[in-house]
Amino acid sequence: MLEYGQFADYVHRYAQHHIEENSALESYCSSDYKAVLEAEINGLVADRQVVISSIRNKDYIFVVPYFIEKYNGLFNQIEANISIPFPSINDMPKIVPIDVVTKKQADEIIYGRLDKEEINDRTLYCIVFSKTVPSLIYPSSFPIANLINLALKKLQELMHKEESHDYFLKKLSISNPGKELSIKTFFNQFCANPSTVLDILKNTGDNFYYWSQLCYFIKQDYTKLKDFAPEDITILQSVAIIEIATSYYKSKAAEKLQAQAAFEQLDILMKNPPYYYNLNDIRKMKDKTGIPLLGQYKEEQLMNHLKAKTQESIGNQMPELLIFKVNDGNGYYIFKERVIPLIIRLANDVRILVREALIKSWYNNLKEYELLPEMKENAAFERCLEREVSSIEPVLSALLNASFLPVVAFEDQTPGHITLFRNDSLISYSELLMLSRQELLADAKLKLPFWYAMPIVSFIMKLLFKKPKPKVRKEASAALKIQNELKEKESEILKRRDEDDSIDPKNTRRRELRKLAVEIEKEFVPESSTLDRELKGYMHEWNDRIGKQNYENLGEDVNSLIRDYFRKVLRTLKADTFNAERIRRLAESLVDTPSMMKIKNHPALKRYVELYIIKIVKNLPSN
Template sequence: MATTTSIFVLLKFFAGRQNSAAIDFGEFTEYLKRYSEHHLEEQPSLVTYLSDTANILLKELEKLSANRQILLLSPTPEKKIIIVIAFFIEKFSQRYKEIQSQPAMPFPLEADIPKKIPSEIVTRRNCAELFNELLTKETLSDKYLYAITMPHDMPAILLPSAVSVHVLAECAVLKLRTMLAKEEHHDYFMKKLTVSNPGKEMTAKNIFNKFVQNTDSVKMFKEPEDSFYFLTQLLFFIRQDYEKVKDYTAEDIGVLQSVYILEVVANFYKNRAQENSKKEAAFKNLEQQMSKPPYYFTLGTIAKFTSTSGVPLLGQYSEEELKNFLHEKTSESLGNDLPEMLIFKTELDNQPNFIYKTKVMPLIMRLCTDARTTIRENLRKNWFKVLKNFEDLPEMKDQKAFEKRLEKEVSLHSPVLYALLNASFLPLVNYEMNMQHDDSGLEGGRISIFENGRLVPYSEILLMNRQELLTDTKILLPVWYTIPVISWVLKMIMRPPKGKKSKAEKTDAQLYREKEEENRKNDKLEAAISKNSAVSRKVALREAARQLEEELVPASSTLDRELHSYERTWNKLIGKVTHNNLTEDVNSLIRDYLRKVLRHIKSEGFNRERIENLSETLVKTPALQKIGEADALMMYIQLYIVKLVKNLPK
């Protein structure tokens, strides 16, 4: 590669010395041989060209030709011509520097290339397509000489790849400013602009003068302000007038070319501003959805978020932009505070979950309430079984063993809660939340799950008393278990022998999943046997509901558990009767509404977006607006709709 670079440098030097891009192969071969002999001591690698120079050079030239750095012509079998494209790239790059100091100088055109030079040295590109590429991502090089085609048969402008498209835009602005600085053009176009904008004459006049006088007028096209509207209107007026001219002068052509260039540049920045606006709206939508239950989401779930109209958010921003957004939210912070968003992993799937730090404590409180009911019932059943067999467990008598059992139960039945309670960020989150509460001057409601820097026992977190639980369990035993003599005799007779260690019992969630899988198989069998379209439709709807349940319900929980959890959040009535009545009223409203919808809904249309829309419609009804806790209520409605559809009668 070093050799090829040396040859290319020598070709550019030789072309510059003879002031021509066309080099005779034979002449350059002789020059290369003499150069190698003269500079051999300085560059030992040149020894390659001392013998069989022509053949070695030809191989190097073929590499350069393949890279479009030169053209190798053979007009006759005996004669070869080397066309060095970089000669024109340097020549026309200098022209753009001259235009910046002398705007009246015309843009370089294809006519400026000598006729004996073949047109293959030019890469012909459409103005709009090339500018969109270069303005998006530009890499300067000495490889291409672009011929930019213009509308209305305007002469194509030559743009070396070594010249930035921003320089071309600046040259276009300079040409227009030079034209508008003339008194007759200045007053004429200013009047057209002000007359076309009644009520905004002063604004139009100020922007016009700013464009004519400002040294960085290209920047005005990048700013999504009033200047953009007025400048594009000014370009339209100039183009409209100049396209009516029949015999163009060199200055007229330069003005029209400048207008076409700036219109493409303006359109690019307009589209980019619109895309950025859509992207910002999409990220705001993303933030809103992540602030709603269940509050924690994996990257896969976040990638599936959609707008209120059902359009996927991933597409309005790229996957890389989404990852950058999450990285920024989870890494950047103010002062010594935690980042706005946090990451935790569960032992269940070891996938990172994203959650806003302001939602950590509310989520823990909800999961604690949910886990308490499940774990208490699970322990009660287990202890009842043990006590009935006249046995006991360490956790029944020892508080430390009881705490370990509770920790194990939390890890099994609520892995998300367990992951949050053991997360390294939790002490700081707890501290920040309480400090903010104190600074607000509010009294009461302060939550602290840490004592002397350590997590309080699980029994306090779950509000579960060992003695109380044991007493409640013993009450369920038959009365003779409490009579000492009789219980001792029965213990000797009925106590089962010690056998092998029993296998770990499956959790309620695991049993629930197995039952659901069995129901799914039965539905598939029913659909295969039945030829009734109504039956097939119900089976398809039930399957769609199960798929939605997999999205909405964590693997460690069940549908009913999630329903009860969200119900406790939005239904704050204390009395049992009034509490149940409110829940039933809401359920009835959902059932009545769904009954109407199910007449027309199809299985392929029963998706996450659809039930979100249905839930949002119900939440906004006057009857449900009075309840409050809209997020929890909306999640409850979605889950209840899934339950109703999943349990459609066969």
């Protein structure tokens, strides 16, 4: 405590004496030094570092860090001697203004500092409990965990008294019949381990209930007292602190369990089609009830979970979760066990498209008497296939070129697994796609008119009609060209249907549903693929029938079930309720029916149903 006038004079004299040593003191040497000092003091008052109080017509300066240091020393003494009571607001000298302390509710301080604590000498807290428990003085320089630990040790000291120990143990046992053994274990654990008591509170699990009961019984007995001794007040303050800490750790334990369950659900979802997800896809994932998983865990927890999954490994094996990048630079996460099955599925998907595209493209080239390098040379043919795969299925191309693929292929122990590497090198694209250059060329030649097979006639026609060869041949993807043509054709069909429906206002609903289906399709179908390609790919996954006829029969049976099911839904389906989430729920309801339960690969079947529903709505006929 400093008298304001005396302090101002002291600063003035000090500045005059030391001005030569420190030029910054010049402002305190002038005649208006009091105004300069007042501005400085007002800044400290606003920052709650000092408090000015008037006593007997004189202003006094109270320095908050001084009181923080004083009470921090007192708490250090309590740590050395647990019998010393906690400092209460009633113990503070009356001459000290109440503004020295910052009043806050106990749960606000304890929760806040347990979440994020800053140890400093800037705030002297007045922890406010209930009306019956006096407030406690607590310096911000003392860790909150240490305060909780002191409160626990004070209860330990109480329980070390034989009469208190037996009394409260008996009350707990009576309140929980049949649980005497677990209560005794909890009680002995609390009383016998002073050094680990805080860890016991944090990790008690099912014993949170016992903590709450014990605090309740102690508080119940002590609040009956008419006159409180300092030791009694300390016990009540300790109970209040422990109750809040117990509530905090209980909520954190519940959050941890919720996050663990959510991460388990996340891992399951990431193993479902399409098997690879970018970070935005993962953030949007929802549980079975439609609640977003991000919210059941925090963003930071999600990043830590993904980091752990991509870095932690067992022995010399690869991590469980892998990352790969496609041509556009986007990164995708995929579980190790899904890499080989995904490569097989994507290779099957693109095989037919590449085959048909090359036959058509080569036919056009041969018709113009042009013989391409990939028709003659195996090396050029492999480069051609690699170009086609990279264009129409960048995910497959990225996986085949991923650095982790050799190790994943080596670790793959699936019965009948495909051999992707031979002599430490990736097998050729022709072998992976099961395409033969000679067969493709033969099929392309079969489409030509008969005179192309007659050498003399063919030679003469070539001289007459062959176009000049371009200087630079543009290497474009034949499959991508065909795929884009199909998309344009489909877009034209949809446009004509919309135009037909626009004539009659009654068909507005159909037109709106078709437009929504086109937009929703973008969420389910990769940009490099098509709806029909995805449908064929997922049918290969869930349709395990052997024989072409059996395979087609099962496929048609499932398609009929989907159409019949959705026909009923379509009668009442409105555009404002038709979205991706609605499609997922409809698909889930359908695959859970007895008719569908016999099919084994449910995740792939569910994805197929979702895509087929989109196809139905997208192709709604115009009236």
